Amino acid sequence: MLRRYLRGTSSALLDDGAAARPRDADEGPRLRRADTAGIRALDAIQVPLRGLAQLVFAERSEAGLLVLTAIGLTAPWSALGALIGVTFGSAAGYLLPTYTRAEWKLGMAGFNGAIIGILWGGFIASGDAQPLLLVAVLCLCVIVEAALKGLLRPLSLPPLSMPAVATAILVSLILAPAGTWFWISAGQPPLGTTGIYLAIICVLLAAATKHQAATLQASMLAVAAIWLASTLGFAPLHSPGLWAFAVAPASFAAQALLVPGALAGRVAGLLAAGLAAAIWFLWYLTGLMGVAQPLLAPFIFAAWLVLWVFRRHGHSVWLEPAFWRACLALARARLAGRSVLALTGGKFGEQLGIPDYPSGSWRDPELPASAYSQQRFAASLRCRRICWQACEALRERVQAVRASLAHRKLAAMGRPGLVHATVTTSVDGLQAGDAETETVELFGRLDTVTCLDCGVVQNWPPARVWQCWDLHCSACGGLLKPGVTFPGDPLPEAPWKRARTLAMGCSVLLVVGHPRRTPADEELIDAARRWGAQVVFINQGPVAHALRTDDLVIAAPIASVLRAFTWTLAVFRALDRHRKGISPETRTP
Numbered sequence: 001m002l003r004r005y006l007r008g009t010s011s012a013l014l015d016d017g018a019a020a021r022p023r024d025a026d027e028g029p030r031l032r033r034a035d036t037a038g039i040r041a042l043d044a045i046q047v048p049l050r051g052l053a054q055l056v057f058a059e060r061s062e063a064g065l066l067v068l069t070a071i072g073l074t075a076p077w078s079a080l081g082a083l084i085g086v087t088f089g090s091a092a093g094y095l096l097p098t099y100t101r102a103e104w105k106l107g108m109a110g111f112n113g114a115i116i117g118i119l120w121g122g123f124i125a126s127g128d129a130q131p132l133l134l135v136a137v138l139c140l141c142v143i144v145e146a147a148l149k150g151l152l153r154p155l156s157l158p159p160l161s162m163p164a165v166a167t168a169i170l171v172s173l174i175l176a177p178a179g180t181w182f183w184i185s186a187g188q189p190p191l192g193t194t195g196i197y198l199a200i201i202c203v204l205l206a207a208a209t210k211h212q213a214a215t216l217q218a219s220m221l222a223v224a225a226i227w228l229a230s231t232l233g234f235a236p237l238h239s240p241g242l243w244a245f246a247v248a249p250a251s252f253a254a255q256a257l258l259v260p261g262a263l264a265g266r267v268a269g270l271l272a273a274g275l276a277a278a279i280w281f282l283w284y285l286t287g288l289m290g291v292a293q294p295l296l297a298p299f300i301f302a303a304w305l306v307l308w309v310f311r312r313h314g315h316s317v318w319l320e321p322a323f324w325r326a327c328l329a330l331a332r333a334r335l336a337g338r339s340v341l342a343l344t345g346g347k348f349g350e351q352l353g354i355p356d357y358p359s360g361s362w363r364d365p366e367l368p369a370s371a372y373s374q375q376r377f378a379a380s381l382r383c384r385r386i387c388w389q390a391c392e393a394l395r396e397r398v399q400a401v402r403a404s405l406a407h408r409k410l411a412a413m414g415r416p417g418l419v420h421a422t423v424t425t426s427v428d429g430l431q432a433g434d435a436e437t438e439t440v441e442l443f444g445r446l447d448t449v450t451c452l453d454c455g456v457v458q459n460w461p462p463a464r465v466w467q468c469w470d471l472h473c474s475a476c477g478g479l480l481k482p483g484v485t486f487p488g489d490p491l492p493e494a495p496w497k498r499a500r501t502l503a504m505g506c507s508v509l510l511v512v513g514h515p516r517r518t519p520a521d522e523e524l525i526d527a528a529r530r531w532g533a534q535v536v537f538i539n540q541g542p543v544a545h546a547l548r549t550d551d552l553v554i555a556a557p558i559a560s561v562l563r564a565f566t567w568t569l570a571v572f573r574a575l576d577r578h579r580k581g582i583s584p585e586t587r588t589p
């Protein structure tokens with residue numbers, strides 16, 4: 001019976017969604033006052049066509065023509081009904097404030113009326129068109145639409161085609177014996193099965209004008225639903241409600257319209273299709289079919305659920321394609337026995353309230369930055385006091401905190417050998433002290449002091465003795481200074497050379513939590529790229545470094561990305577061991 005209406009009714013519009021952002025939003029107010037009859041005449045044709053296009057979530061008038069053709073091929077009288085309904089809805093949308101002018105121009109006001117018109121095709125075909133009743137039902141649909149839009153606004157959910165579905169079910173329940181009225185067949189398709197196939201092609205073409213990947217996925221899922229329905233004993237061609245009005249539109253709407261992101265959209269489409277099928281089966285199994293046809297209700301409920309879920313959890317790192325590509329790079333590095341290097345700094349300490357060391361934001365802003373340099377330190381007692389003072393203050397802040405979750409997760413990646421070395425621009429020493437992973441601290445460490453003459457490293461002096469005396473090396477008598485390289489001074493040769501060697505030898509460089517660029521890390525990243533490493537930036541905020549096309553960016557909380565790496569690669573290692581037939585006990589470290 002449901003053969004009359006075509007697949008995928010309804011389109012969405014998120015009140016606040018990007019999909020609703022019109023190409024010609026700023027034309028709205030102008031058009032409201034538009035006085036040229038030419039523009040009005042064009043709108044009078046284009047807006048209803050776009051309303052028909054919205055039945056497959058598309059926006060172009062060509063898509064609307066394809067949809068109209070498809071309806072005509074399956075049920076010509078329903079096509080006439082759709083034209084009447086979309087024109088009525090568009091006219092009402094123009095006069096009423098339910099939709100903004102930009103939404104109206106996209107055809108948002110028309111598609112619910114079109115669905116009512118399609119359903120009315122049976123009456124028109126039977127010769128008892130009941131035009132007054134049609135107008136009354138269309139009016140009711142407009143009222144339901146305005147009410148639903150207002151009700152759903154606080155939840156930020158789009159009404160989709162719920163106004164038409166609710167109106168149809170309501171009218172059929174009020175005016176007729178349950179399930180026998182309103183669902184009049186609009187007759188046999190004029191071209192038979194060929195017409196149905198042609199109609200499906202038209203719908204697919206129309207949907208493809210909006211989103212090709214979503215069209216492909218929705219088609220494949222519709223075929224899967226037909227297969228499932230036939231396996232479970234439902235005559236599939238008599239159940240287009242499942243594949244055409246539940247599974248396919250749910251997948252398409254979620255992927256093309258509701259959930260942004262290539263991978264997230266795909267997953268949302270799969271989830272929505274599964275949910276819509278489940279709701280449809282539930283409708284069937286509970287006997288609700290006898291009371292009212294589900295129409296597009298399973299699709300709508302599934303779309304709302306998926307939208308709700310993805311608004312809360314859609315930013316998960318598991319839905320980032322870059323994350324999976326990075327996992328692949330890490331797995332390849334492991335298989336090839338190549339090393340993985342982490343470059344950290346900035347955000348790692350900033351999360352704990354420690355200023356980013358290379359940026360110099362820990363220095364006294366009242367004093368010139370040039371006061372903090374090794375040359376001035378050696379030459380001036382006043383500068384020595386200034387440097388000791390600032391380093392002591394920073395050291396006290398570091399001492400007050402413990403390693404963050406991100407520090408611990410990076411250390412955890414070192415233990416199974418997922419990260420072989422860490423180069424850091426931090427001076428807090430929080431990443432060091434892990435025996436499994438080599439740590440190179442480019443700017444030194446804040447809890448040590450070094451001799452300017454012989455370079456010997458000692459522990460930080462107790463009790464602010466630097467306030468009263470110059471400190472001297474016990475071995476050679478040279479001046480002692482805090483064990484950090486001041487920003488702007490050349491980096492010590494040994495750690496810098498080691499860092500460059502590590503960068504040139506690694507297969508994957510994880511740049512973790514760098515909110516700012518420093519010449520040092522810029523050069524290390526370039527060195528890694530030149531030697532063929534995959535560079536992966538992990539940072540929730542924007543990446544400060546200049547990106548190349550083959551770089552990967554994972555914009556998510558650092559700790560959650562590192563934890564996800566550890567879990568994913570643990571599975572990979574287990575599979576690899578299984579493949580090689582090695583048990584965990586017998587493997588060599």
Ligand SMILES: [Zn+2]
Nearest residue numbers: 451454473476
């Ligand atoms: Zn010395």
